[in-house]
């Protein structure tokens with residue numbers, strides 16, 4: 001690991017927003033920024049243009065939530081009383097040199113998967129159809145079809161809460177099934193990720209990617225407003241989806257929040273659900289699975305904001 005300490009100049013409390021090159025919106029609805037299409041306002045929604053912007057926000061003294069594409073979060077109807085720093089389609093640079101890929105943390109996975117397929121680089125085919133960013137995928141150790149992102153990570157780079165620019169290798173991180181943690185002060189912001197892939201035949205990579213996409217479309221409600229799987233699979237025994245299905249919960253609803261008929265571990269916002277409806281349905285599903293199967297499911301999605309306030 002290396003760390004470079006760059007002092008953060010917080011400055012006058014109101015002025016950090018004026019120094020941003022990117023955008024800062026006050027009171028922006030987070031429903032427009034999450035794949036569930038729910039969530040109340042953020043005090044400030046910042047889309048950084050540069051790493052310097054990231055450092056401005058981290059030095060502002062505001063409570064901060066770092067968001068990628070918002071595809072693994074459920075944001076409360078009350079919103080988030082702080083800064084939401086949205087690193088999606090910003091800091092999204094990409095360089096591919098032979099088998100070494102360096103992607104900005106805000107680059108969307110589908111775009112990265114496509115670029116790798118075109119270059120004949122194998123190793124990320126499984127990620128097609130995961131709508132998150134590279135940074136979000138690192139933080140959640142996103143995975144599918146028996147593979148996960150950290151298997152090909154070479155390094156991650158970012159800025160810690162204290163303003164230190166860090167670069168870490170996998171040996172310095174802790175990661176496993178749908179989680180990763182880094183030995184740096186939180187909240188940290190990932191800015192760049194290095195990946196090592198395997199040179200292959202572009203046609204073969206394209207075919208494998210298409211097969212994964214087709215499998216996903218067959219088994220998941222890919223076009224609906226969801227955040228993917230709600231619960232993690234238990235370490236052993238039936239999957240979360242099987243437990244929910246055999247508890248008879250497919251089609252269970254709260255308002256316009258519904259347990260998907262296609263994949264029981266997906267809860268769909270049919271358009272008019274509130275975060276509260278989704279949350280209440282998640283609690284109900286968890287309780288019924290516990291009562292029926294004696295298994296307590298752990299959330300895979302992350303709750304953001306105060307769910308007691310509404």
Ligand SMILES: Cc1cc2nc3c(=O)[nH]c(=O)nc-3n(C[C@H](O)[C@H](O)[C@H](O)COP(=O)(O)OP(=O)(O)OC[C@H]3O[C@@H](n4cnc5c(N)ncnc54)[C@H](O)[C@@H]3O)c2cc1C
Pocket residue numbers: 035065066067068069070071072073087105106129130131132133134135136137138139140141142143144188189190191221222226227228229302
């Ligand atoms: C249709 C659908 C299918 C899905 N399929 C899968 C699947 O097969 N496998 C799977 O693993 N997931 C899946 N997901 C869930 C989700 O897409 C992944 O977890 C994804 O990796 C989240 O990325 P994100 O950018 O949306 O992160 P967000 O949801 O915005 O954030 C997730 C976490 O990462 C942190 N974070 C995000 N970006 C940064 C950054 N730059 N720096 C620091 N912290 C950051 C956030 O603080 C938060 O803790 C699916 C979701 C949908 C909607």
